[in-house]
Amino acid sequence: MDQFDRAQEFEARYRDGAIACVLAAVPTGPGTTHCIECGEPIPEARRQAVPGCTLCVTCQAQMEETP
Known part of the structure; x- marks a missing residue:
């Protein structure tokens, strides 16, 4: 496993965690x-x-527009 494989594996774990x-x-x-x-x-x-x-x-639209 090279550094690109490890980077892809890390990215996949990070993405899956963010989606969850x-x-x-x-x-x-x-x-x-x-x-x-x-x-x-x-x-x-x-x-x-x-x-x-x-x-x-x-109200949903107003809430989403408010920073």
Whole structure:
């Protein structure tokens, strides 16, 4: 095994660990029927597409824009 093989092995372990961390942080479950920020109903289609969501599309977009 040369240094390139070791580097590829290290990169694969690092990548797999990073993916596992992101997946562990993804919400699951039913979520909420109303946005926790503005109180507006969250459409059923969004709740099915994004399991565990707690924000409506508008509030989610605002949260993602805020640094």
